[in-house]
Amino acid sequence: MQITVIGTGYVGLVSGACFAEMGNAVTCVDLDTAKIDGLKKGVLPIYEPGLEAIVRENHAAGRLRFTHSLPEAMRDSGIFFIAVGTPPGEDGSADLQHVLGVARELGQHLERYAVIIDKSTVPVGTAEKVKAVVAEQLGKRGRNIEFDVVSNPEFLKEGAAVEDFMRPDRVIIGTDSHRAREIVEELYAPFNRSHQRTVVMGVRDAEMTKYAANAMLATKISFMNEMAxxxxxxxxxxxxxxxxxxxxxxxxxxxxxxxxxxxxxxxPKDVKALIHMARQNDFEPAVLHAVELRNERQKSVLFDKIVARFGGDLNGRSFGIWGLAFKPGTDDMREASSVILMRKLIDAGATMIAYDPAAMDTARRELPRAWFAGNRIRLAEHQYDALSGVDALVLVTEWKPFRHPDFSAMKKLMKAPLIFDGRN
Ligand SMILES: NC(=O)c1ccc[n+]([C@@H]2O[C@H](COP(=O)([O-])OP(=O)(O)OC[C@H]3O[C@@H](n4cnc5c(N)ncnc54)[C@H](O)[C@@H]3O)[C@@H](O)[C@H]2O)c1
Known part of the structure; x- marks a missing residue:
């Protein structure tokens, strides 16, 4: 089948590559021309185990193409996955400007029946908004072209995204259109070989399922942190x-x-967006508030322990940081606990040497320049380089190489054999 995936981030690139791996002809579209130029040369914008190989193989085989022009991609395809970002707005609501921007562009160029599939995590009611925007653009063009908008939320985990996409626990298809359902089911049939994994439901139900899943997982984490x-x-x-x-x-x-x-x-963003949805519906989500509050406090726990040991003035103190990514297996540092900890340490006067097995480029790109310029932080080449002369090691992300380190070598490098373990 001919597919277009719009947005070439963690979700879009993995989905596009995996659909191509199953024999489909996929065009991945992104506004970010540097990303697209890199991908054409086999340079991936993100780290994700197993992704580079399938991107390169399918690109070489002609099944996976990259472009920054949606109209160009639309010439060959009638199936459009929207996989752009839905970041939190000021009030915690999901910002739909990218999703609706894509809908506008689709409406401006649509020439035949299309299935538009929301893969981005979007609030309940977004498919109706996408439909209205596409219809408005078609109306402006005086065109009467049929299309369906389907909700197909993505459940992949960063760090295991390819594996999760290839062997999903479930594929949620939210639609009330028989025609669209058949197309999307056919698309996912190769992922259903061992047993049926698709669950078909109403569009709004599918949109809510994604938020409920993430909120449940966040609740488990906050509950366990409270117990700890x-x-x-x-x-x-x-x-x-x-x-x-x-x-x-x-x-x-x-x-x-x-x-x-x-x-x-x-x-973080999905719990916030769900709280916002609840409030919009005059419902006070007591559990979700508690989940957020515990998480916010938990992000200070390591710093509080450091202060309890050294006092609040950390001038002249130096710390080794192991793990910058928000979890193992990814280079993603969005809303990572490490960043909050480092900011607190720097504000208290400390300096740091940090190491992460995958997120060093992200750290160079995304951490404040002033931290580097003011010699507040240095990035280490190796996990043990982050220990030379430090007052303590702070373990933030539980990457495998940190599980059984060489403690005697560490003791020789550090000023004192002290570890603040954020992961037990
Ligand atoms: N990252 C995850 O683990 C994950 C898992 C499940 C669902 N999701 C959801 O999937 C969506 C995408 O997440 P992500 O992490 O892949 O985001 P991302 O930020 O990594 O990628 C989004 C991409 O969309 C591109 N983009 C934005 N507007 C565009 C437009 N108009 N046309 C073409 N490209 C455009 C951006 O340049 C960017 O490359 C979000 O709604 C997210 O909540 C993410």
Missing amino acids: NLCERMGVDVENVRQGIGSDSRIGYSFIYPGCGYGGSCF
Whole structure:
């Protein structure tokens, strides 16, 4: 099938590459010309295990193309995935300017029946807005072309995105159009070989399913962080508690590791957007408020421990930071706990040497220039380089190479053998 994927970020590029891997002809579109130029040369804008190989292979085989021109991509295709960002607005609502911008452009150039599929995480009612915008543009052109808007939220996890897309737990298809349903089901058929994974429902139900899933996962994290804080005050080892409760199949082992708060481009913004949706509907989401509050406080826990040990004035103190990405397996630092911690350390006068197995380029690009210029932070070449002469190591992201480090080598490098462990 001929597919266009609009937005070539974590979701768009992975979806496009995986659909191409299944034999489809895919065109990935992005406004960011540097991204597109890089992709044409095989340079990926993001780190994601297994992605580079399938992008290069499918590009070489002619099944995966890249362009910054949506009208050009539209010439060959009648299936459009919208996978652009939906960042939080000032009031916590999902900012739909990119999604609706794509809808406008689609309406301006549509020439035949099309299925427009929202893969971005969007509030309930967005498909109706997309439909209205496309129809408005068609009206301006005096054209009467049929189209359907489907909700197909994405559940991939950064760090395992290709694996998740290839073997999804479920594929949610939100539509009341029989014609669109058949097309989208056919598209996902190769991902359903071992058993049926598609769940078809109403458009609004599908939109809400994505928010409910992310809010549930964020709730598990905040709940476990709350337990960890309580355990610490009561002389209880939360790791034993984790194993004790995880063995209950109703609870399960996933997502119950305590840590220094959830980050990334999804959980924080999606919990905020759901709270905003609730308020718009005159409903006070008490649980979601608590989830956010616990997470906000959790992001200070490591810093509070450092202050409890060294006092509030950290001038002359230096810290090694292990892990900058918001979780292992990705180079994404959006809303990462590491950034909040580093800002607090710098404000208190400390300096840092930081290391991450994948996020060094992101750190160079996204951390404030003043931190580098003022020698507040230096990026290390290797995990052990981040330890030379430091007063303590702060472990923020639980990458595998940090699990069994060489403690005796570390002791020799550090001023004192002190570790603040944000991941237990
Ligand atoms: N990252 C994840 O793990 C994940 C998982 C599931 C769902 N989602 C959702 O998927 C959506 C995309 O997330 P992401 O992390 O891939 O975002 P991203 O920021 O990595 O990528 C978005 C891309 O869209 C491009 N873009 C913006 N406007 C455009 C336009 N008009 N035309 C063409 N390209 C345009 C941007 O240049 C950017 O490259 C969001 O709604 C997000 O909540 C993300």
